[in-house]
Amino acid sequence: MSHPYRIVFAGPVGAGKTTAIAALSDIPPITTEVASAEAEAAGKRTTTVAFDLGQILLPGGDLVQLYGAPGQARFDFMWPLISAGAIGAVILADDRRTDSIDVTVQYVREFAPRVPAGNCVVGVGRTEYRRPPRIDVYGDALAAAGFVLPVMAVDVRRREHALLLLEVLLARLEATDGV
Numbered sequence: 001m002s003h004p005y006r007i008v009f010a011g012p013v014g015a016g017k018t019t020a021i022a023a024l025s026d027i028p029p030i031t032t033e034v035a036s037a038e039a040e041a042a043g044k045r046t047t048t049v050a051f052d053l054g055q056i057l058l059p060g061g062d063l064v065q066l067y068g069a070p071g072q073a074r075f076d077f078m079w080p081l082i083s084a085g086a087i088g089a090v091i092l093a094d095d096r097r098t099d100s101i102d103v104t105v106q107y108v109r110e111f112a113p114r115v116p117a118g119n120c121v122v123g124v125g126r127t128e129y130r131r132p133p134r135i136d137v138y139g140d141a142l143a144a145a146g147f148v149l150p151v152m153a154v155d156v157r158r159r160e161h162a163l164l165l166l167e168v169l170l171a172r173l174e175a176t177d178g179v
């Protein structure tokens, strides 16, 4: 088997990084959850203070390590550490936030330079709070900032949605010889 690939999940507090990795991982993920007021503001109890680490063996035989970044900016010193050697990034958005599009562009700006060929996919979650969904608006804002990326509405609590993000990212990597 080839060496494991590393994929990073990034995005703001509550976007669903820890949830996505728990949904995907074949093994119980390593987590670093701590109760926090900022988490409660995002409608949950805990926040990631260092990283999440899960692992998935894809049907094609590739072993993928899944690293979740902490969303809180005060833990951003972890971002370069967990991005080192990553082959791509999944950027998650919380569409309930009014500033979600700007925040997403900021996360892509932050993480695209850390992965080969800027290979990122964007998963927009909590789309049920906003009708109609504004997936195109994310794509347009990213393109205006110089990032032409796949953008998908997802509910990362559903394993098949989280898996779709990985598959799109890996397909893109193969297309750009990033793997």
Ligand SMILES: Nc1nc2c(ncn2[C@@H]2O[C@H](COP(=O)(O)OP(=O)(O)OP(=O)(O)O)[C@@H](O)[C@H]2O)c(=O)[nH]1
Residues within 6 Å of the ligand: 011, 012, 013, 014, 015, 016, 017, 018, 019, 020, 039, 044, 046, 047, 048, 049, 068, 069, 070, 071, 072, 125, 126, 127, 128, 154, 155, 156, 157
């Ligand atoms: N209603 C709804 N809830 C969602 C959706 N996606 C994720 N969630 C929930 O949102 C929360 C996300 O929490 P986490 O996975 O801890 O978020 P995180 O991105 O790891 O946040 P930090 O580690 O604090 O940066 C969980 O309670 C999920 O069940 C969605 O599409 N709709």
Ligand SMILES: [Mg+2]
Residues within 6 Å of the ligand: 017, 018, 019, 047, 048, 052, 068, 069, 070, 071
């Ligand atoms: Mg987390």
